[in-house]
Amino acid sequence: MSVIYLDHAATTPVCPAAAQAALEAMTEGFGNPSSQYPLGKAAAKRREEDRGLIATALGCEPGELFFTSCGTEGDNWAIAAAVELNRKKGNHIVTTAIEHDAVLQPMKKLKKEGFEVTFLKPDAEGSIAPEAVKAAIRPDTILVSMMLVNNEVGSILPVRAAADAIKASNSPALLHTDAVQGFLKVPFTLRDLGADLVTICAHKVRGPKGIGTLYIRKDLIPRIKPLLLGGGQEGGLRPGTEPTAQIAAFAAAVKAWEPGTADRIRAVKDYAANTLSAIDGVTLISPGDAPHILAISLPDFSGQTVVEALGGQGVCLSSGSACHRGKPSHVFEAMPLPQKVKYGALRVSFGPESTRDEVDALARLLSHICKNKTLLF
Numbered sequence: 532m533s534v535i536y537l538d539h540a541a542t543t544p545v546c547p548a549a550a551q552a553a554l555e556a557m558t559e560g561f562g563n564p565s566s567q568y569p570l571g572k573a574a575a576k577r578r579e580e581d582r583g584l585i586a587t588a589l590g591c592e593p594g595e596l597f598f599t600s601c602g603t604e605g606d607n608w609a610i611a612a613a614v615e616l617n618r619k620k621g622n623h624i625v626t627t628a629i630e631h632d633a634v635l636q637p638m639k640k641l642k643k644e645g646f647e648v649t650f651l652k653p654d655a656e657g658s659i660a661p662e663a664v665k666a667a668i669r670p671d672t673i674l675v676s677m678m679l680v681n682n683e684v685g686s687i688l689p690v691r692a693a694a695d696a697i698k699a700s701n702s703p704a705l706l707h708t709d710a711v712q713g714f715l716k717v718p719f720t721l722r723d724l725g726a727d728l729v730t731i732c733a734h735k736v737r738g739p740k741g742i743g744t745l746y747i748r749k750d751l752i753p754r755i756k757p758l759l760l761g762g763g764q765e766g767g768l769r770p771g772t773e774p775t776a777q778i779a780a781f782a783a784a785v786k787a788w789e790p791g792t793a794d795r796i797r798a799v800k801d802y803a804a805n806t807l808s809a810i811d812g813v814t815l816i817s818p819g820d821a822p823h824i825l826a827i828s829l830p831d832f833s834g835q836t837v838v839e840a841l842g843g844q845g846v847c848l849s850s851g852s853a854c855h856r857g858k859p860s861h862v863f864e865a866m867p868l869p870q871k872v873k874y875g876a877l878r879v880s881f882g883p884e885s886t887r888d889e890v891d892a893l894a895r896l897l898s899h900i901c902k903n904k905t906l907l908f
Contacts, residue, residue, distance in 0.1 A: 532845040535889045539735075540682050540712060540824050540880035541849055545780070546737035552783035553739060556776040564773055565764065574775050581782035588785045589731065589746060590720040596744045597765045598773055602711040603633035605730035605745040606676075608758045608769075610637045612747075613674045613705040613728060614646070616754055620703040621671030627651045627659055627678070627688065628865040631709055634676050635861070655867050656817040657684030657826070661692035668696045672704040679713035679724070683851045683862040683878050684826040685819025687717060694725025705751075711735055711743075715788045716796070716822055727751060733777065737883070738784035742777035745769075796881050797822035803879060803890040810894060812901025814872055816863075825879045826863075829901065830871040834859075837877060840906035846893055849878045 536544070556577070562570030564578050579593065586593040599605045614624070626638050628650040642648045649667045651659050659677070668675065675693045680686070690708050697704045707728040713719065714731040721729065728751075732743030747755060752766070761770030800822060807827055808815035816826035829837055834850030841848065851860030858864075859873035866873070879893070900906060 535846045535892055537846065537848045537879050537881065537885065537889065537893065539882035539885070540878060542734045542740065543737045543882050544884065545734075545739055546784055546787050548787040549733075549738050549780040549784040553776040553780040556779040560775065560779075564775060565762065578773055578775055578778055581778045584782045585744060585785055588715065588788075589729070589744075590722070591746050592749065594766075595746055595749050595752070597747060597769050598778060599730075599732075599743045599745055599769060600741055600774075602631075602709065602730050602732040602735075602743050604758075605732070605743050606631070606633040606707075606709050607637055608745055609707040609728040609730060610634065610641075610674065610676060612755050612758075613676075613707060614641065615756055616751070617673035617703050617705060621669075621673040622647055623669055623672045624648045625651065625664070625667045625672055625675045625677075625693075625704075627653070629653050629657060629659075629681050629683070629686075629862045630676065630678055631682055631711070632861075634678070634709060638676070653686070653862075653866050657681050657686040657862065657866055658820075659686075659688050661689040664689055664693045665696040665699075668693070668700050668702055668704065670700060670702055672697070672700070672702045674707065675704050676707040676709070678709040678711075679719065680710075680717055680821045680824070681862065682712045682824070683860060684817040684866075685712075685821040685824030685880075686817065687713070687820040690724050690726060712821065712824070715785065716793050717820075718793075721746065733781035733784060736784050736788060738781040739777050742774055742781045744781075792883050793822045796883060796885065799885045799887060799890065800825050800881050802887050803881070803893075806890055806894050807879070807897065810898050810901055813897055814875075816866075816868065816872065816876060823881045825881075827877050827879065828872045828875040829877065829897070830869070830875045831904065832875050832900065832906065834874065834876045836906060837875070837900065840900070840908070841893075841896060844896055844908060846896060848880070848893075851876060851878055
């Protein structure tokens with residue numbers, strides 16, 4: 532059975548260039564970059580070249596990028612660092628109800644510790660109104676954390692509006708954005724975003740799992756406390772021997788992301804939105820602002836059971852990143868939708884390898900389910 536992979540928002544296949552770069556780093560350039568002999572110095576040189584390549588793609592200086600193990604680590608670090616820096620300036624934090632759990636769980640912890648946290652609610656397509664962001668920010672707001680692209684419905688959130696509101700309110704707030712789903716797919720520069728802290732990772736852009744970066748605005752770096760204590764790597768802020776193979780693969784994946792890739796992905800997604808929404812029994816929840824994520828629903832079925840049934844036919848998609856025991860994910864639950872639509876929600880997400888033929892294959896299976904009112908094939 533051939534596999535039709537339509538879950539690129541969860542993770543992406545590692546591209547050949549990234550796999551080759553990792554292999555070379557593991558077998559030829561395996562030196563510890565902290566070692567002072569030639570093999571170690573060569574590894575350190577390669578690490579900095581890779582950091583520079585990723586920094587160029589993100590639009591920052593290499594010294595503003597710090598390697599992490601994943602997006603979750605970057606989000607947690609950014610939130611903890613921002614709160615520590617501004618702890619004496621206020622007690623209020625703004626985020627959204629549709630953030631990844633890597634943001635929501637730290638926020639819930641901070642709320643228990645006594646911070647006041649405002650969770651902005653989305654509309655029916657998963658968007659956050661810029662006016663709501665502006666209204667939420669106060670003089671005692673110390674942190675705003677807002678993702679760039681929602682990972683379940685593909686909405687682009689108003690990060691720039693948050694930056695402008697912070698400035699207009701004379702708030703001391705730092706702005707963090709989880710750009711994991713937006714990096715390389717949604718055109719942006721750090722100047723456009725106005726964010727102080729930005730999280731990205733490799734495995735959403737055809738790199739390996741286990742490597743990400745946190746951008747920290749240059750003037751904040753001297754004030755940031757170390758994430759860990761150890762040997763002083765990453766400027767002493769994120770010690771631990773750097774995973775040079777993952778870093779090399781991350782950089783190679785970024786380099787391999789050709790101009791026009793996002794446009795090609797969007798063309799397939801738009802075709803899918805038109806094709807799937809035309810099926811009697813399928814509801815289009817959101818076409819998604821981002822080029823790669825589409826949210827639909829089969830209201831007569833549980834999204835999780837549809838995912839399992841399609842998986843048996845070799846089709847991989849999801850019912851949301853946090854669906855648990857048949858319940859809607861927190862993203863769909865936060866949206867003002869009929870309960871049956873939330874219950875049957877599905878996320879279809881695309882990558883550079885996705886094709887219209889794969890969409891057609893999915894459409895045939897969904898048509899069968901809706902027409903025959905059964906998950907049996």
